[in-house]
Amino acid sequence: xxxxxxxxxxxxxxxxxxxxxxxxxxxxxxxxxxxxxxxxxxxxxxxxxxxxxxxxxxxxxxxxxxxxxxxxxxxxxxxxxxxxxxxxxxxxxxxxxxxxxxxxxxxxxxxxxxxxxxxxxxxxxxxxxxxxxxxxxxxxxxxxxxxxxxxxxxxxxxxxxxxxxxxxxxxxxxxxxxxxxxxxxxxxxxxxxxxxxxxxxxxxxxxxxxxxxxxxxxxxxxxxxxxxxxxxxxxxxxxxxxxxxxxxxxxxxxxxxxxxxxxxxxxxxxxxxxx
Amino acid sequence: xxxxxxxxxxxxxxxxxxxxxxxxxxxxxxxxxxxxxxxxxxxxxxxxxxxxxxxxxxxxxxxxxxxxxxxxxxxxxxxxxxxxxxxxxxxxxxxxxxxxxxxxxxxxxxxxxxxxxxxxxxxxxxxxxxxxxxxxxxxxxxxxxxxxxxxxxxxxxxxxxxxxxxxxxxxxxxxxxxxxxxxxxxxxxxxxxxxxxxxxxxxxxxxxxxxxxxxxxxxxxxxxxxxxxxxxxxxxxxxxxxxxxxxxxxxxxxxxxxxxxxxxxxxxxxxxxxxxxxxxxxxxxxxxxxxxxxxxxxxxxxxxxx
Numbered sequence: 384x385x386x387x388x389x390x391x392x393x394x395x396x397x398x399x400x401x402x403x404x405x406x407x408x409x410x411x412x413x414x415x416x417x418x419x420x421x422x423x424x425x426x427x428x429x430x431x432x433x434x435x436x437x438x439x440x441x442x443x444x445x446x447x448x449x450x451x452x453x454x455x456x457x458x459x460x461x462x463x464x465x466x467x468x469x470x471x472x473x474x475x476x477x478x479x480x481x482x483x484x485x486x487x488x489x490x491x492x493x494x495x496x497x498x499x500x501x502x503x504x505x506x507x508x509x510x511x512x513x514x515x516x517x518x519x520x521x522x523x524x525x526x527x528x529x530x531x532x533x534x535x536x537x538x539x540x541x542x543x544x545x546x547x548x549x550x551x552x553x554x555x556x557x558x559x560x561x562x563x564x565x566x567x568x569x570x571x572x573x574x575x576x577x578x579x580x581x582x583x584x585x586x587x588x589x590x591x592x593x594x595x596x597x598x599x600x601x602x603x604x605x606x607x608x609x610x611x612x613x614x615x616x617x618x619x620x621x622x623x624x625x626x627x628x629x630x631x632x633x634x635x636x637x638x639x640x641x642x643x644x645x646x647x648x649x650x651x652x653x654x655x656x657x658x
Numbered sequence: 659x660x661x662x663x664x665x666x667x668x669x670x671x672x673x674x675x676x677x678x679x680x681x682x683x684x685x686x687x688x689x690x691x692x693x694x695x696x697x698x699x700x701x702x703x704x705x706x707x708x709x710x711x712x713x714x715x716x717x718x719x720x721x722x723x724x725x726x727x728x729x730x731x732x733x734x735x736x737x738x739x740x741x742x743x744x745x746x747x748x749x750x751x752x753x754x755x756x757x758x759x760x761x762x763x764x765x766x767x768x769x770x771x772x773x774x775x776x777x778x779x780x781x782x783x784x785x786x787x788x789x790x791x792x793x794x795x796x797x798x799x800x801x802x803x804x805x806x807x808x809x810x811x812x813x814x815x816x817x818x819x820x821x822x823x824x825x826x827x828x829x830x831x832x833x834x835x836x837x838x839x840x841x842x843x844x845x846x847x848x849x850x851x852x853x854x855x856x857x858x859x860x861x862x863x864x865x866x867x868x869x870x871x872x873x874x875x876x877x878x879x880x881x882x883x884x885x886x887x888x889x890x891x892x893x894x895x896x897x898x899x900x901x902x903x904x905x906x907x908x909x910x911x912x913x914x915x916x917x918x919x920x921x922x923x924x925x926x927x928x929x930x931x932x933x934x935x936x937x938x939x940x941x942x943x944x945x946x947x948x949x950x951x952x953x954x955x956x957x958x959x960x961x962x963x964x
Contacts, residue, residue, distance in 0.1 A: 394762040401756070402773040405834065408788045409776070411801075415792060424797070428804035476684030483677045491685055498692055500951065505895060505918070505943055508925050508936040509699030510691055516712075532687030562676040591781035593898045594918070598926065609783045616787060617907050623791060630784045641779035645772065652778075652839055653846030 412634065415627035416440075423623045439624045443632075449621070450603060451629055454611040458633075461526050461596070461607060462589040468531040469585045470578055477540025478566060481547075492541070498534035511598050521602035530595060536581045539654055543577040544570065580651030583644040590637050608633045696944075703938035708931060721938035730912065731939065734920045735946065741916075742893035742950065745832065749889055750882075752833055753840035757848055758870075760841075771845070775838035782898030785835050790817065790903050794827045817904060819911050824904065828914070831899050836892070840885050847881030848874070883958050890954055894947050897922070917943045 415423060416439065417432035443451055480492050510529055519525030547570060555565040571578070596607040606614075612633055615626045641648065703721055705713030725731045756774055760767055777785070793801050794816040803813040816823045851874065859869045875882075897918040904911055910923060917939070925936030 391762060394759055398759055398763055398770045401759075402770055405773050405777060405838075408780075408785065408793075408834065411788050411792050412784070424799045426798050428799065428801050472683045472687065475680040479677050479680035482680075483673060485674075485677065488677065488681075491681060494685075494688060494693070498688060500948065501692075501696075501944055505947065506692065506695055506699070506940060507918070508921055508933060508940050509695030509702070511925075512698060512702065512933060512937075513691065513695045528687075529691045532684055532691055534688065534692075537684055563679070566680075587779055591779075591783075593781065593783050593902075594922075609781050612787065613783050613902050616790065616902060617905060619907070626787065626791065630787050634780055634784055637779040637781070638776075641776065645775075648778070649775070649842055652842040 409634075412627055412630050415623055416631040418624055420622045420624060434624070439628045440632075443625050443628045449615075449625070449629070450606065450611055451608070451632065453604060454606050454608040455632065457526075457600075457605060458590060458608040459636075460523060462586055464523070464527050465531055465589040466582050466586045468527070469533050469536055470582050472531060473533050473536035473581065474540050474571065474574070474578070475566075476537045477542075478544050478570060480537070480541045481544035495534045495537055499538065507594060507598065514599065520599060521605045522599075523605075525599040526596055526605070526607070530589070530592075533585070536585065539581055539651075540574070540577060542654075543574055547573065576647070576650065577654075579644065579647035580654065583640065583648045584651045586640055587637055587648070590640075699937040699940050702934055703941050705934045706932070707934035707937075713934065717934070721932075721935045722942070724935060725938055725942065730915065731920055734915045734917050735942075737914070738894060738896070738916055739946070739950075741896070742890060745829065745893050746886060746889045748829070749833060749836055749840060750885060753837045753885070754844050756837060756841040757844035758874075760845065761848060771841075774841055777835045778838050780835065782831075782835065783902050785831050786899050786902035789827055789831045819913050824914055828899060828903060831903065832896075835899075840889070843881055843885050843888075844878070847878050851877045879958070883955070886954060886958060887951060890950055891947065894943065894950075 414430070414432045417435050418429070419434050422429055422433045443449060447453075476491075476495075480488055480495070514520065514525050514529055517525075519528070551569055551573070552565050555569050560568065591609060592607070593609045593613065597610050597613070600606040600610055608629075612626075612629050615621050615629060702713055704716060704718060705721075706715045706717055707713050760771055760774075763770060795801075795803065796813075796815040796818055798804070798807060798813055800813075800816075802816070806813055814821070814823055816827050855873050855877070856869060859873050864872065894916075895918060896916040900914060900916050900919055901910070901922075904914060909927075910919060915923070921936050921939045921943070924939065925931065925933050
């Protein structure tokens, strides 16, 4: 197991080159957000930004026609609510499916696994039909509720709870705690790793979601930040620096969550491959 | 339960009560937002439903024959079957290569892993913006066109549709955004392989390739199956980056339409807005995915130990 010196040097060279390519788009967002329009459409590509101040930022946030601030508000509400509700609902169902092995439990587990097989967004037409007949178009209910029942999260929690030591629950039961109390006081605090993993994955997915919010947010006031950014690309009035300032604002929360919760994100992703 | 004593039945009843308390919110949501819509959609696919979500007149298999005769729909399905056959192995190979590359790296491994994984946090909308407006802009100021003209070559109208270069734009974007995610899956799989097996193989004088072929790859099979499955579902679900890269003020161009974009345009676009046809399309797409998932699973389990 002695890797050759040349092999190691080659691996570092390849990794460094790839890292430059992987990080380049982030730099380009930054460069575009802090440049002037003329600078960006100059016949030669400029590597450095030329307007390192808050002019564009103020213009973007101050222009109510762009609706960036409003969209950020909608996105925060949707992403936070979707994350909390997804975790709570999946945690409870995952616990039930691991704790009680009845015929009903097996049927519901089967339905959950089948849902994993049918990709969620493939059924967006029928789900849209459902939501619109409930009268939920352009409402928070319509944006949030249809997407909080995650078969994937439920399945992950079930796998986690299968490993939970039953003695801990039983000793709590002897102390007179009922199932509900035992679940929240004993089981959940011991599953915080999975909670963080599922929560981080859900938050980033919710923050970045596009197709569903685009269908539901027919009222401009209910558009999420991704929908607003998408519309920037086909609108005539907006300039590149403003467009990319919007992108910078939208990518920042996801990157912050990513950097602080990376460990959990890695764990959640890693678990998603273990069946 | 044979135990007929009073306390036994009370316990069973209380257990049942707790089971349903915990599972009902999820079950209700699953039924209302997945199963009912799917069945309703199946029903709707046999009707005309223009600009409405309630069926108007029964057309039997009319929507299905309409779709199978619509050149745009057939093009979309054929193109995306080809796309899946191309993108699934490519993304698979790239993510596995990155995971193996990181295994060779000791110093700064966390940095490199984060650099490759970071795009996972970015939305397809924002990635499309960078690719479309900066990297692959059709005008001279785009990065790739600047490079081409500095080499003395003609600039390319990447997304214009008079050539097939838009595939390079879409595939590179997709790889950038996705490989980090699958790389993490492979790293998790690789970490589960007992290092003693490598030592034993090295003692036997096995080359790096033989170690990969006979130790790593077979032991990585569960991860490989999961990754290939997720990639397949993902390929047929493509929407965000296609829509955001190619949609223009004048609408979505007639080429490179993923099935979901086609269904979106037919159900919600400015033209027909026919949810009956949209529903029929959903059924066909779901069927195609299940058939592909089945055959891919069979293919990957050839030679498996059990």
